[in-house]
Amino acid sequence: MYDFASDAVKRALPTARMGGPHTAGTGKSYDNFLRHVLRETNFATGKTGAPLDFVAFHAKGLPKVANGVVQMGMGIHLRRITDGFKVLAAYPELKNILVVIGESDPEGCAACGMQTNPENAYRNGTMYSSYTAASIAREHDLVEETGVLGAFRMTVAVRLGDDLLRKAVRNLAVLRYIAAAIPAGDRWHPVFSRYTKQLAAQVDALGYDATLVKPSADDSGLQDGRDEPKERCTTGKVRKVFYDCLGSFTGFAPDTCKKRYGFETCEPGIERVVLDACRNNSTLKVTMDGKRTIGLDERDVRPFLPLNPPVQATRFQARVGIDTLIV
Secondary structure, three states: OHHHHHHHHHHHOOOOOOEEEEEEOOOHHHHHHHHHHHHOEOOOOOOEOOOOOEEEEEEEOOOEEEOOEEEOOHHHHHHHHHHHHHHHHOOHHHOOOEEEEEEEEOOOOOOOOOOOOHHHHHHHOHHHHHHHHHHHHHHHHHHHHHOOEEEOOOOOOOOOHHHHHHHHHHHHHHHHHHHHOOOOOOOOHHHHHHHHHHHHHHHHHOOOOHHHOOOOOOOOOOOOOOOOOOEEEEEEEEEEEEEOOOOOEEEEEEEOOOOEEOEEOOOHHHHHHHHHHHHHOOOEEEEEEHHHOOEEOHHHOOOOOOOOOOOOOOOOOOEOOEOEEEO
């Protein structure tokens, strides 16, 4: 696969930088990849070797719980980096090549919550940041000791509790929606079942009740009385455009698969976008402030229905070929 991919990319863009293998660890697959791209026959070109501008692998630690206390596994983490460097040293051709540790983390199970994996409790305190700072310093030491040309990049993601919760709830709702469509006998059914249980554990750990999260193809939101997200989106086709007795634009009503919405606005720019979408029978996406969204029951829609309170247009986007309206 790498032979064909690198050959195609280099022919299309000669300056592109190709590398790999980004394996989880530096075992046999890592070694086999290096040997093949350096010394074996290329399946795409028939020549020896393949383009290799950098070498990449992943290194993970292994935390554990001992006597009720989480103990990090930095020694294992650094040993795996050292092993990757040792394999690299066996190939003189790679003496000055760039090495990218694509993933360098305390452990390798991002989807595992504390309920199933209590050792991951380190994520909820300062141990995580302390470990990251200490491990990166040691990685720099390893690079200096071995003479490897390394590339380092650190991302510190900081989120508020509600932000993490909303994302976890959305993921769980979507995964439950997908899982509901998978037959019980399908080989993917147990995979999705296990994954949704892990996501539910994350939601519970963030102080929410995962049983409140219903299957949804979109964001189901929080159902325990907390504030809903500030904006919601609806996508549909414009079936009605409203004008008053003087011929001035006053609003529109897009149809969606579930509901019919109505909006009052007099912005000329919005009128142009709405009319264009109506003429071309194209889809219109409307992003609404949740506190000012008016939902109309389909049975109660009339040719013109004043909305009270009115939904005022606050900003809009209109570009040729893109039917996007933000109200």
